[in-house]
Amino acid sequence: MPEKTIYNRLAVLRAERGLSRQDLASGLGVNYQTVGYLERGEYSPSLELAFRISDFFRLPIEAIFSREPFRPFSEALYPEETRNTQ
Amino acid sequence: MPEKTIYNRLAVLRAERGLSRQDLASGLGVNYQTVGYLERGEYSPSLELAFRISDFFRLPIEAIFSREPFRPFSEALYPEETRNTQ
DNA sequence: ACATTTTGTTGTACATGTACTATATTCCAT
DNA sequence: ATGGAATATAGTACATGTACAACAAAATGT
Numbered sequence: 001m002p003e004k005t006i007y008n009r010l011a012v013l014r015a016e017r018g019l020s021r022q023d024l025a026s027g028l029g030v031n032y033q034t035v036g037y038l039e040r041g042e043y044s045p046s047l048e049l050a051f052r053i054s055d056f057f058r059l060p061i062e063a064i065f066s067r068e069p070f071r072p073f074s075e076a077l078y079p080e081e082t083r084n085t086q
Numbered sequence: 087m088p089e090k091t092i093y094n095r096l097a098v099l100r101a102e103r104g105l106s107r108q109d110l111a112s113g114l115g116v117n118y119q120t121v122g123y124l125e126r127g128e129y130s131p132s133l134e135l136a137f138r139i140s141d142f143f144r145l146p147i148e149a150i151f152s153r154e155p156f157r158p159f160s161e162a163l164y165p166e167e168t169r170n171t172q
Numbered sequence: 173a174c175a176t177t178t179t180g181t182t183g184t185a186c187a188t189g190t191a192c193t194a195t196a197t198t199c200c201a202t
Numbered sequence: 203a204t205g206g207a208a209t210a211t212a213g214t215a216c217a218t219g220t221a222c223a224a225c226a227a228a229a230t231g232t
Contacts, residue, residue, distance in 0.1 A: 004134050020178060031221050036179070043219060046188080047130045048090050051153055061147050067137055106208060117191050122209070129189060132218080 006044035008065045010035070012073065013057050028052050092130035094151045096121070098159065099143050114138050 014024050014035075021039070025032035030049065037043055044065070045053065054061045100110050100121075107125075111118035116135065123129055130151070131139065140147045 006133055006137070022178080032179095033222075034220055036181095037220085040180085044133045046219065047092055047133050047136045047147075047151060049219085050133045050136070051092070051151075061133075065133060065137075108208080118209095119192080120190055122211095123189085126210090132189065135189085 004067070005041055006065050006067060007041065007069045008038065008044075009070050009073075010053070010064070011039045013059075013064065014039075024056075027056050090153070091127055092151050092153060093127065093155045094124065094130075095156055095159075096139070096150065097125045099145075099150065100125075110142075113142050 010024075014021070019027075021035040022032045025035045028035070028049070029052065038045055044050075050061050050065060053064060057064060096110075100107070105113075106118075107121040108118040111121045114121070114135070115138065124131055130136075136147050136151060139150060143150060
């Protein structure tokens with residue numbers, strides 16, 4: 001594992017779209033194992049691949065990759081304070 | 087040289103700030119030769135390094151790196167049509 | 173319960189990113 | 203014109219990203 005981990009939302013983004021790793025891999029033009037490595041954070045992609053991923057999901061790189069762990073989309077969209085407690 | 091080139095504005099950004107490659111390299115925590123390689127586009131950085139560069143210049147990755155060649159800042163800021171012709 | 177698909181693991185191989193050393197060249201100041 | 207700084211070039215070495223194959227484990231649908 002690399003010293004400086006980069007977190008990503010690949011698994012979630014992929015799940016939201018109901019894609020298998022193989023699906024995503026084909027869309028990106030990489031081996032399906034590579035998607036696995038990335039999702040598990042075993043290494044971070046090249047900048048080139050990061051751009052392809054960004055294009056694929058139509059999201060800026062910063063929305064997909066970060067040095068800080070991501071908060072769940074759900075949490076970000078429905079903040080703590082606004083949640084129904086019952 | 088890598089197949090898929092990624093263009094960047096490193097040289098310009100560095101020039102704007104009056105930094106030597108060594109200065110920038112120290113700021114980024116890389117070898118000064120590495121900055122040279124990047125500026126010349128001989129290879130593109132790891133995503134990790136791209137994030138460090140993004141932090142250093144306080145710009146999004148997309149403002150510094152692109153698959154398409156960049157138009158000069160000057161041109162982008164002062165579009166063709168608005169230029170004085172005399 | 174079974175078959176199929178999806179995901180994880182291990183191992184090998186190769187390409188690319190980064191560091192480092194050394195030397196050459198270009199660019200400024202003075 | 204000389205010297206020092208900045209940049210370019212070349213070579214070696216090592217780390218990390220990516221592909222590929224084989225197999226195990228888990229999840230899913232019927």
